[in-house]
Every structure is written in structure tokens, then in C-alpha cells.
Amino acid sequence: MAGVAAQLDADTARDLLATMWRIRHFEERVAQLKRSLQVHGLIHLSIGGEGVAAAVCRQLRDDDALYSGHRAHGHAIAKGAPLEQLLAELMGRSGGLCRGVGGSMHLVDRRHGLMGATGVVGGNIPLALGNALAAHLRSTGQVTVVFFGDGAVQAGHFGETVNLAALWELPLILVCENNGFAEFTPRSAHTPVERVSDVVAPYGFARETVEGSDVAAVWEAFARFLKTARDGHGPLLLECLTYRRRGHYEGDPEQYRDPVAEEEWSRRDPLARFEERALAERWLDQPQVRQLQDEARDAVEQAVAFARQSPLPEPGSDHQLVYATVDGER
Ligand SMILES: Cc1ncc(C[n+]2csc(CCOP(=O)(O)OP(=O)(O)O)c2C)c(N)n1
Ligand SMILES: [Mg+2]
Structure with a gap:
């Protein structure tokens, strides 16, 4: 997104709200298409967390690098991936971002700086470190952002990445979406450290925890962090407290769900909160x-129409794409 305002204004608010609604409608539609077996593979939705994707990604340039994980649709949409190609990818069609052979957890869109999503929890974190090192050595001014969940922090390479990024002062922004769960396991069952921002305390770099459903708070904190990283300083860690309104994956029986928390978080829905703010500030009517x-909604329906008419990949073409997706110019 060019010419980003440091303070929220009417144009920015419109863009953020549009982006969040695109993510919400897209993922609700994906849930339906999954139930009717038109979308394939394991599907992890980010409904309830759209504000973080929008507030972070809409401040980035196309040439800033973004690494995502298994819950990647919102990040891809907010970074600029066309809905048509994204949905075609989820439906295994040749018009998809990765020609239909990647699916939901393997999204790449180099034109918009989406360097990859991965189903390997935490696997994207050292990749982002490598990209930030390359940007630093080449003095490109490029910022690298990596999204990961609170569960990924327990992976060993999180610590290795943080150590090297801090040692070499790389322009890397680590964005943790802490939804309090890793699959079906609450955070308190796998670590005594409540806040992810406290995990990196000894390294001495800037770290902050914000309410992820408060889009303006995420925007403001990330704007400050981005300026620091753009000036070549880093790393930085932004922890956003979120809640996933859906199961861990589509089809999850959700037996661990707390109805009280569910009700509380439905009141903290990022879309409803930000709409209220935008109306109160008279940014929008x-x-x-x-x-x-x-x-x-229309854009999502157009994407459905596009994906449905897109042919399946040619049988036997998959082996030709093993390296081409990464190095090609698609
Ligand atoms: C290396 C690895 N270990 C385990 C898994 C299985 N797994 C998939 S998602 C997930 C939980 C991840 O939790 P978190 O990082 O908090 O992300 P969230 O799903 O909450 O967004 C696990 C353990 C995996 N995909 N990769
Ligand atoms: Mg989690």
C-alpha cells in the first residue's frame, strides 16, 4: 500500500474495513465450500483475527517480504493477493496462486511480497531471518515480517532466530498472533510464560503486547515498529492478543471451547469494534x-466464479513445479 498515514484517517479506515470485510466474507465462503467438498485439504480460518492482518499488511510495500503459517488466508488477502487466484488455489485449480498444487497452507504471491506460507509450525521464522539478513547485506530498505502463533514460540528455531536477529540487528518484525491455543491445548498447559513479548525480554529489542481486536492499537504500534525497521534497525516483536472464532481447523469438534470466553470475544469482534470507531470519528457513514x-461480498462471489471455471492442473504437471513456484515470476 503506497503512502501510508502514520495516524488513522478516513482513507485508511476505509481501506482497513474493506480489507477486513474481504477476509471475513472470503473465509466464511471458504467454510461453506469446504463443507461441500469444493475446497480441499486442512483449512484453518482466521475469523476474529482479521484486524491484525489488515493493520499490519496494509502498511507494507509490495516489496516488503511477508512470511505466514498455516492460518494464512487473511495475511495473503491483506498483502494484496487477488481473491480469484487465492480461492482457485484452495480449490486446487490451475488458475491458483501456485497453479493449484499448493493449497491453503502453501500460498506464495511474490508480486505482492508474500514469500510463502507453511504448514510446519514455526518453519517460516528462520526463513524470514534469512530474508532479513539478505536485505540487510544488500541495503535494500526492505522490511521482513513473519506471522506466527503462540504455539510456534515453543519451537526451538524461534529462539535461534531471535538470537541471531538480535545479534545482527536485522530489519525483521516478528508478529505473534497469540490466541491462547496451540491446536486444542491452552497456553497455560505448554508454558509458564503468559506473554510472548516476555519470552524475548533478555535480548533487549523493542517488544510490545497489544489487543489484537483493537485495529487502531495494532495499526499504531506496527507503524512505530515499521519506521524503526525501515531505518534499518531491528528486530522487533509485536504480540497481538487474538481469539479464533472458529475451530482450530474446519471440522474441529471444539470440545475444549469455553462458552463464557466465546461470548466475551464475540463482543470484541474487530470488525464490529472498528466499524463503531469509524462511525464515531465520522471517517465513514x-x-x-x-x-x-x-x-x-461481490468480490468473493467473483472469485468463486473464477475458481469454478478454472481447469484442474494437467495430470503429471505437479513435478514440474517443485522449484518453479519459488523461482518463477508468477
Ligand atoms: C512442526 C509442527 N509441529 C506440529 C504441527 C501440528 N500443528 C498444526 S497447527 C498447531 C498449533 C499451532 O499453534 P499456534 O502456533 O498457536 O497457531 P494457531 O493454530 O493457534 O493459529 C500444531 C501443533 C505442525 N503442523 N508442525
Ligand atoms: Mg495459537
Whole structure:
């Protein structure tokens, strides 16, 4: 996104809300398509966490690098991946971002700086470190952002990455979406450290914990961090406290769900909260909000139409794409 405002204004608010509605409608549609077996593979939705994707990614340039994990749709959409190609990828069609052979957890869109999503929890973190080192050595001014969950922090290479990034002062922003769960395991059952931002305390770099459903708070904190990283200093860690409104994966029986927490978090929905703020600040009025919702819904339906008419990959073509997806210019 070019010409990003440090302070929220009407244009930024419109863009953030549009992005969040695109993610929400896209993922609700994906849930339906998964139930009717038109979307394939394991699907992890980010409904309830759209504000973090929007507030972080909309501040980045196309040439800033983004690494995502298994819950990647929102990040891809906010970074600029076309809905058509994204949905075609989830539906295994040749018009998909990775020609239909990657699926939900293997999204790449180099034109928009989406360097890859991965199903290997935490596997993206050292990859982002390598990219940040390359940017530093080449003095490109490029910032690298990596999204990961609270569960990924327990992977050994999180510690290795943080150590080297801090030692070499790399322009890397670590964004943890802490939803309090790793699959079905609450955070308190796998670590005594409540806040991820405290895990990196000894390294001495800037770290902050914000309420992920408060889009303005995420925007403001990330804007400060981005400026520091853009000036060539880093690393930095932003922890966003979120809640996933859906199961860990589509089809999860969700027997571990706490109905009290569910009710509390439904009141903290990032879309409802930000809409309320945008109306109160007079950044937008009610008809404009409705228009954004309608436009998002239409864009998703267009993506469905595109993906449905896109042919399946040619049988036997998959082995030709093992390296081409990474090095090619798609
Ligand atoms: C290396 C590795 N270990 C285990 C898994 C199985 N797994 C998939 S998602 C997940 C939980 C990840 O939790 P978190 O990082 O907090 O992300 P969230 O799903 O909460 O967004 C696990 C353990 C995996 N995919 N990769
Ligand atoms: Mg988690």
C-alpha cells in the first residue's frame, strides 16, 4: 500500500474495513465450500483475527517480504493477493496462486511480497531471518515480517532466530498472533510464560503486547515498529492478543471451547469494534460501511466464479513445479 498515514484517517479506515470485510466474507465462503467438498485439504480460518492482518499488511510495500503459517488466508488477502487466484488455489485449480498444487497452507504471491506460507509450525521464522539478513547485506530498505502463533514460540528455531536477529540487528518484525491455543491445548498447559513479548525480554529489542481486536492499537504500534525497521534497525516483536472464532481447523469438534470466553470475544469482534470507531470519528457513514460490505461480498462471489471455471492442473504437471513456484515470476 503506497503512502501510508502514520495516524488513522478516513482513507485508511476505509481501506482497513474493506480489507477486513474481504477476509471475513472470503473465509466464511471458504467454510461453506469446504463443507461441500469444493475446497480441499486442512483449512484453518482466521475469523476474529482479521484486524491484525489488515493493520499490519496494509502498511507494507509490495516489496516488503511477508512470511505466514498455516492460518494464512487473511495475511495473503491483506498483502494484496487477488481473491480469484487465492480461492482457485484452495480449490486446487490451475488458475491458483501456485497453479493449484499448493493449497491453503502453501500460498506464495511474490508480486505482492508474500514469500510463502507453511504448514510446519514455526518453519517460516528462520526463513524470514534469512530474508532479513539478505536485505540487510544488500541495503535494500526492505522490511521482513513473519506471522506466527503462540504455539510456534515453543519451537526451538524461534529462539535461534531471535538470537541471531538480535545479534545482527536485522530489519525483521516478528508478529505473534497469540490466541491462547496451540491446536486444542491452552497456553497455560505448554508454558509458564503468559506473554510472548516476555519470552524475548533478555535480548533487549523493542517488544510490545497489544489487543489484537483493537485495529487502531495494532495499526499504531506496527507503524512505530515499521519506521524503526525501515531505518534499518531491528528486530522487533509485536504480540497481538487474538481469539479464533472458529475451530482450530474446519471440522474441529471444539470440545475444549469455553462458552463464557466465546461470548466475551464475540463482543470484541474487530470488525464490529472498528466499524463503531469509524462511525464515531465520522471517517465513514452507515451507507458507506454497507457499501464496503457489499463490495467485499461481490468480490468473493467473483472469485468463486473464477475458481469454478478454472481447469484442474494437467495430470503429471505437479513435478514440474517443485522449484518453479519459488523461482518463477508468477
Ligand atoms: C512442526 C509442527 N509441529 C506440529 C504441527 C501440528 N500443528 C498444526 S497447527 C498447531 C498449533 C499451532 O499453534 P499456534 O502456533 O498457536 O497457531 P494457531 O493454530 O493457534 O493459529 C500444531 C501443533 C505442525 N503442523 N508442525
Ligand atoms: Mg495459537
